[in-house]
Amino acid sequence: MTDFRPQQLDKKWQQQWASSKTFEVDEDASRTKFYCLEMFAYPSGYAHVGHLRNYIIGDVMARAKWMRGFNVLHPFGWDAFGLPAENAAIKTGTHPETSTLENIAHMKGQLQRLGISYAWEREIATCLPEYYKFNQWIFLKMLERGLAYRKRSTVNWCPSCNTVLANEQVIDGACWRCGTIVVARDLEQWFFRITQYADELLEGLESLTGWPEKVVVMQRNWIGRSEGARVTFPVAGTDAAIEVFTTRIDTIYGATFVLLAPEHPIVDRFVKESADAAFRERVASFRALDREARRDGKEGFDTGRSALNPFTGEEVPIWIANFVLAEYGTGAIMAVPAHDQRDFEFARKYTLPIRVAVQAGNEAVTVETMTEASTNYGRLVDSGDYTGQEAPAVITRMIADAGKRGIGTGEVQYRLKDWGISRQRYWGTPIPVVHCEKDGVVPVPYTDLPVELPKIATFTGLGDSPLAQASEWVNVKCPACGGPAKRETDTMDTFVDSSWYFLRFCDPGNTERPFDPAAAAYWMPVDFYVGGVEHAILHLLYSRFFTRVLRDIGLVDFDEPFTRLLTQGMVLNNGAVMSKSKGNVVDPDDMLAKYGADALRLYVMFVAPPEKEIEWSDAGLEGSFRFLVRVWRLVDHWAETIGGEAIPECGDDCTDTERAVRRKAHETIRRVTTDIEDRMHLNTAVSSLMELVNELYSFSDGTARGAPTRVEAQVGVMERTQTIAVLREAIDALVLMISPFAPHTAEELWHMLGHAGGLAAAKWPSFDPKVARADQVVVPVQINGKLRARVKAPADASEDQLSEIALADATVRTYTTGKTIRKVVVGKGPLVSLVVQ
RNA sequence: GCGAAAGUGGCGGAAUUGGCAGACGCGCCGGACUUAGGAUCCGGUAGCCGAAAGGCUAUGGGGGUUCGAGUCCCCCCUUUCGCACCA
Numbered sequence: 061m062t063d064f065r066p067q068q069l070d071k072k073w074q075q076q077w078a079s080s081k082t083f084e085v086d087e088d089a090s091r092t093k094f095y096c097l098e099m100f101a102y103p104s105g106y107a108h109v110g111h112l113r114n115y116i117i118g119d120v121m122a123r124a125k126w127m128r129g130f131n132v133l134h135p136f137g138w139d140a141f142g143l144p145a146e147n148a149a150i151k152t153g154t155h156p157e158t159s160t161l162e163n164i165a166h167m168k169g170q171l172q173r174l175g176i177s178y179a180w181e182r183e184i185a186t187c188l189p190e191y192y193k194f195n196q197w198i199f200l201k202m203l204e205r206g207l208a209y210r211k212r213s214t215v216n217w218c219p220s221c222n223t224v225l226a227n228e229q230v231i232d233g234a235c236w237r238c239g240t241i242v243v244a245r246d247l248e249q250w251f252f253r254i255t256q257y258a259d260e261l262l263e264g265l266e267s268l269t270g271w272p273e274k275v276v277v278m279q280r281n282w283i284g285r286s287e288g289a290r291v292t293f294p295v296a297g298t299d300a301a302i303e304v305f306t307t308r309i310d311t312i313y314g315a316t317f318v319l320l321a322p323e324h325p326i327v328d329r330f331v332k333e334s335a336d337a338a339f340r341e342r343v344a345s346f347r348a349l350d351r352e353a354r355r356d357g358k359e360g361f362d363t364g365r366s367a368l369n370p371f372t373g374e375e376v377p378i379w380i381a382n383f384v385l386a387e388y389g390t391g392a393i394m395a396v397p398a399h400d401q402r403d404f405e406f407a408r409k410y411t412l413p414i415r416v417a418v419q420a421g422n423e424a425v426t427v428e429t430m431t432e433a434s435t436n437y438g439r440l441v442d443s444g445d446y447t448g449q450e451a452p453a454v455i456t457r458m459i460a461d462a463g464k465r466g467i468g469t470g471e472v473q474y475r476l477k478d479w480g481i482s483r484q485r486y487w488g489t490p491i492p493v494v495h496c497e498k499d500g501v502v503p504v505p506y507t508d509l510p511v512e513l514p515k516i517a518t519f520t521g522l523g524d525s526p527l528a529q530a531s532e533w534v535n536v537k538c539p540a541c542g543g544p545a546k547r548e549t550d551t552m553d554t555f556v557d558s559s560w561y562f563l564r565f566c567d568p569g570n571t572e573r574p575f576d577p578a579a580a581a582y583w584m585p586v587d588f589y590v591g592g593v594e595h596a597i598l599h600l601l602y603s604r605f606f607t608r609v610l611r612d613i614g615l616v617d618f619d620e621p622f623t624r625l626l627t628q629g630m631v632l633n634n635g636a637v638m639s640k641s642k643g644n645v646v647d648p649d650d651m652l653a654k655y656g657a658d659a660l661r662l663y664v665m666f667v668a669p670p671e672k673e674i675e676w677s678d679a680g681l682e683g684s685f686r687f688l689v690r691v692w693r694l695v696d697h698w699a700e701t702i703g704g705e706a707i708p709e710c711g712d713d714c715t716d717t718e719r720a721v722r723r724k725a726h727e728t729i730r731r732v733t734t735d736i737e738d739r740m741h742l743n744t745a746v747s748s749l750m751e752l753v754n755e756l757y758s759f760s761d762g763t764a765r766g767a768p769t770r771v772e773a774q775v776g777v778m779e780r781t782q783t784i785a786v787l788r789e790a791i792d793a794l795v796l797m798i799s800p801f802a803p804h805t806a807e808e809l810w811h812m813l814g815h816a817g818g819l820a821a822a823k824w825p826s827f828d829p830k831v832a833r834a835d836q837v838v839v840p841v842q843i844n845g846k847l848r849a850r851v852k853a854p855a856d857a858s859e860d861q862l863s864e865i866a867l868a869d870a871t872v873r874t875y876t877t878g879k880t881i882r883k884v885v886v887g888k889g890p891l892v893s894l895v896v897q
Numbered sequence: 898g899c900g901a902a903a904g905u906g907g908c909g910g911a912a913u914u915g916g917c918a919g920a921c922g923c924g925c926c927g928g929a930c931u932u933a934g935g936a937u938c939c940g941g942u943a944g945c946c947g948a949a950a951g952g953c954u955a956u957g958g959g960g961g962u963u964c965g966a967g968u969c970c971c972c973c974c975u976u977u978c979g980c981a982c983c984a
Contacts, residue, residue, distance in 0.1 A: 274901060274979080281900080284983060308982060319984090355982070388983045395984090401898095402982055476981055517938075593978085594947045667909060667921070673977095679923055680909070688920085693937090744911065747921035754921090757938085840917040845965055847917060885964045891916045 062812075064692040069804040074175055076807075083177045083232035085133055087582040094130035095583050096122040097562055099138045099591030099599070103185075104144065104816045105163035107170050108529075108645040109660070109676065110638040115589045116468050116661050117742065120177045120892045121588050123800035126177070127824040133583050135565040136179055137184035138164050140555045141192075143221060146487040148527075149519040156487040160187055168678075170648060175657045175803050177820075182568045186557035187487070187865070191564065193510030194574040198606070200503050201613050203493075205255045208481075208805020209503065215480060217442055218244035224352040232350075241350060250491060250550065252479040258283055259260050259472075261604055270624035273288050273348050274569040275596040283598050284475025291461045291468035292388065293318055293367035295326070295376055302326060302367055305473055308399060309458045310451045313443035314417030316407070318367045318378045322346035323386035330363050339363075341404045346382055354382045370467035371444065371458075381406060381847035389473050389538040394822070397433065398425070404433040417443050418451070449702030479602065481553040484528035487517060488551030496538035496545035505539050511547070525549040546675050558599050559606040562586055562612075562621060588621045589591075589672075593627035600625075628738060629673035631664075638676075646676055651715065659685035665801055666746040687807055690753055691798065694810045695791055702788040702813075717837075718786045720761050727788035728752040729825050732797045742801075749798055756790060793825040841866045842893040843875045859886040866892040 063083070077083065087093075098118040101107070122134040138160075144340075145156035145163075152159075164185060171178065182417035184191055202208040217223070234241050254261075262283045267274050288307035302318060313369060320327055322343060331340050342361055360381035367378050383402060386394055397407035397414040407414050414427045421440025448452055451887055461874030482491070490511045492504040504511055513534035516526060527549035528534060538545035556741035560574065566583040567575035591599075607621040630637055633644040651660045663684035668674045714722075728748050735745035791812065799819045801804030807819055815822065834855050839862060841849040849871040853862055863884045867870055883895035 191923080277901065278979065281980065286983075288984080304984080308984080358982080383982045383984095385983065393984045400984070402984075473983075475974095596979085617931050669910085672910090677909075677923075681921055689937095720968075739913070741911095741913090743909095744913095744921080747911075750921055838917085842916085842965065845963095850917075883964060885916095887965075888914080889916050891965085895964050 064689050064735075066658060066688070066805065066806075069655045069808050070173065070175060070336050070652070073807045074172060074802045076173075076818070077177070078172075078180075080678065080818070081181075083132075083134060083179050084181055084819060086178055087351070087579060088131050089582070091131040092131070092545075093133065093583055094122075094125040094588070095133045095586045096125065096588045097135070097565070097590070099589070099595060100139050101167060101559070102139045102142060102144075102161035102183075103160055103167055105166055105615065107167055107648065108638045109651065109664070110170070110645075112170075112174060112648055113631055113664050113670075113674075114368065114592070114628045114820040115171060115174065115176050116664050117626065118588070118590045119174075119593040119661075120736065120742055120800040121590075121667060122177050123820075124824070127799070127822060128737075129823070133182075133565065133566075134179055135182040135184075136171065136176070136178040136564065137181070137561060137802045138167075138186065139554065139558050140164065140187035141551075141557055143223075143485065143487070146485060146519065149487075150777055153518070154648065155515075155517075158189065159187075160487075171659060172659065174648065176377050177803070179456055182565050184561065184564055184568050185776055186489075186554070186561065187508045189512050192489040192560075193273065193355060194560075194564070194668040195489040195504065196504070196509050196511060196551060197574060198560065198610070199552070199556075199853060200506060202252060202505055203608060205609075205612070207256065207379050208250055209294075209611060210497060211250060211251060212246065212248050212793075213639075214244050214246055214248055216242040218242055232291075241352065241405045243350070246481075249480050249482040250552075251480055252605070254602075255474055255476055256473045256477045257605055257608050258285065258476050260608060261476075261601065263532045264604060264619055268622075268625075269621060271622075272593075272625065272627055273592070274476060275600065275625060275627065278596045279601055282476060282482060282601065285472060286474075287470070287472050289455075289462065289468050289502070291394065291462060291469040292370060293376075293394065294370070295378070296368055300326060300329065302378070302392050303390045304394045306470060308455075308568050309439070309462070310440060310443075310455050311470070312369065312441070312458070313416045313446070314396045314398045314415045315369055315372075315376065316397060316413040316415055317376045317395045319381040319384045319395050319403075319406070320378065321386035321391040322349075322364070322380055322382065324380075324384075324391045326392075327363075327380065329718060330365060334364075336364075343380065346380060349382060351643045358383050358409060360406060360410065367418050370465070375565075377412070379410075379412075386651060387477065388475070398427065398430070399433055399435055401433040401435065417441060424614060437619055467536050474642065479555075481556055481607075482550040483553055484525040484549075485551050485638065486513070488554060489553060489556065489699045490527070491548040491550055493548045494536055494538060494545040495548065496541060496543060498543055499538055499545075502538055502540045502545065514734045517649055519569075524683050527621045528553070555598055555602050558779040559602040560610065560724060561611070561617070562589075562603070563607075570678060574610075575586070577617075584616060585618055586627070588624050589622040590626045590628055592630075595626065605856075626670060628670050629668070631676055633676040635675070651681065655681060655685045656688075656804070658805045659688055661690065662746060662801050664867070667743065669741055670741050671740075671785065687750060687753070690811070691756070691794070691802075692805065694753060694756055695795065695812060698787055698791060699812045699814075701887075702784050702791065714786070716783050717759065718782055721755065721790055722831050724752055724826050725786075726753045729793055729797065729827040730829075733824070734859065736800070744803060745797075749794065749801075752790070752794055756787070756794070759787075776811075796825050837890065840889070840890065840891050841872055842870065843872065845892070848872065852892075857890075859890075862886050862890055862892055866894070 096118055097112045122132050126132045126706055142826045145160050148154060148159055149156050188190060198210055218240055220238045221235060262280065262285055265280055265710045270274055286306055286307050289309045290303050290305055291309065293304060327343055331343055347455050363378045363380060365378045366636065369376055379601040395403040395406065397403040398416045399418055416425050416427060417440060418438045419425060420434060421437035425434045438452060439448060439450050440446045440701050447459065450643045459470045477737050488827055492509060492511045494502050494504065496502050496852040514530040516530055519526065533708045534549060536545055536547055563575050563580055569580040570576055603621050607616060608619060610616050611619065626722050633646060636644060637644050638645045659681060663681040666684060667680055732745045735741045793814065810819055836852055837855050838850050839853050841851060849869055851869045852864050853865050863886060879896045881894060882897055885893040887893060
């Protein structure tokens, strides 16, 4: 008996994989590629077991694919720029670069101790100039194409992080990272024109059949396409006009007032022209409200002005309302209280007129009786020439008429905004432009890339942009005129880094371009992508955007970067997500010291399907460890006896028991293979392997103490070459199939079984349906819907034969004698169902 | 409020297309081996009735379709997640 010492095996095989470069790959046109990727990590310095789950999921997939003959790219890297390192520098004085590189080294060690099969020579870190040079390269390309542009705009400012946030980084009016309430601030910013791709990003979702529906829906909602019309309402008594966006132009005869966002530009004019100090104040106080406060209730006030409804010619009052969003549509709406719930509430609150313009449904809607807005489409009433016509056709007609009369036009609006990428931070990619007094914004020439981050010694956390302090770096000659100029001191949002890193892995050493298009053509798209659902919108949408931009630049020739997406569930402990502050983290190194990497890997895969959240359990881990010990003992027990035997041909000379073991082995191969490859049910794959082990134990009873086994107790049974061959086949298959989950143990066992060469070179076992098929099947018999008997039948029995056998059965006959058999159904399974009366 | 997913033993979870509900594991109970067992092996373990054979009841609740429903349809309850004035 050889002892199972997982810690030694971990070390031995990890060294072996590293020294023989087992997982390093090259393009090979003769082989089918498989690109398996887990979302790269922010190097916080320490990963608890909750962080490790998706790497294990990816590794199981990668290793299984490897054995199935694919050329597997399985790389890893670091999302290494970002706020936490800079915040730490402010606190401790440690330079972000120092702490980041240390953190990377530590976390890399953690992943290596888990035995994840990464092609480490492709490792990338976004904070290195070799990488971010190409953030800058892509930025310049986008600038050339008008996809990167500058605009002055109100942005979200986090007073705590001292930086601008993208819309997507604001959650419920608060900073996504620190939770501080965001305030508005006006700054000159860089934007990526993602809205130019809005329709394409939306349509592309249709093709993402390998993504969870949930994520597709979230993206669709985020893009938020809506078709409608822009209609012009002239302001009475002036040459000005207010444009509104509406999806319900069919209700325009019911528009009884116009609402403006407090920030709407025309409000400035009203304020300027107004002598009323109270009016000014109300405007100012409305503008000061954050999103949170505006949600509390619908508030508004009259501007004293009125607008002309271009369809009716009627004058309607103009109000300012807190719930009208300045950043959506035109920042102004026509209010139709009869047919919009929000307008209805507003009208009732301020007793503004309500007028019905559409009748939907059977019961007529009247202003007097309605208690809520009637929002369904229907037949128009009191709508001039359009009266009696029906939506949606009338909408098309009204938009066309508005166009002819020059009072409106069809328009599509998106909830999606252009992506603000400027960050007033140090630890990020410098934006490669200079500001020249004479030439304005001048791009840094490609030949001068990368614009390297200067070393800054002290981090105060005060001021707008830390880079502004590095005066030697800031002051440069203008690339265009040679005169004095200043570098841009903002850095890029780190989501830029992560929007194309998966492409860099295809060719991480390229110094001329982000990557070689030929390499990307071979490896991309990513076949299997694993990561947290928290990236369902931002990272995944930006990556889809970047992929299209790079396509238009000519670097890739596909649209969608990720074919199949798996969003793994979180790991909870004591009902909560693991976090240091909650004090419920489980340290992987503790677990490795106690049980080894394989038990940890196996447990995390077995306890629940990958996309579900799991609750950490020491007892569960212990159970997985026990299972590995069982496997170890089984193989150890038989290794010598069964060495060198060929795969059996189980003919008539095999016993029933032998045939049963072969059947179980092949059935397990079938189940594990489909569970891993088709269904991603890794938990049931493991349970199938456990069943096989149980079967082999009852066959061979491989106890630790060498107690007489059942098989050995039968005289002469071990002389049967068939027995040995059957065991050999089953045990080989077991070790092969367990290897993606428990690679260290499997490598050692494979070696013990006398196989030359590592498992990565071994072939996944193949399933033989002929072997898996039983000669006899047990057929359940239902009588009036209740299970009453089981009968034995030949596996290839026809439906008629099955009914015959069932009806002849003694138990069945106790239910049928003296009664009429009304119906006999033979179902899949097979199964016989009788209706008896 | 809108949208999505889910609800199965003491627990985590199985059940692939409508076909034997509870695989597999944890826990618990019993046995074997033992000076000992928290090691290992074997067996049992949804609930109720029964000595047993067996029967009855069970997949959040209520209806329906079907020879047959955890699975499909309708209504309701609960939980989780996402979105939340997007005109």
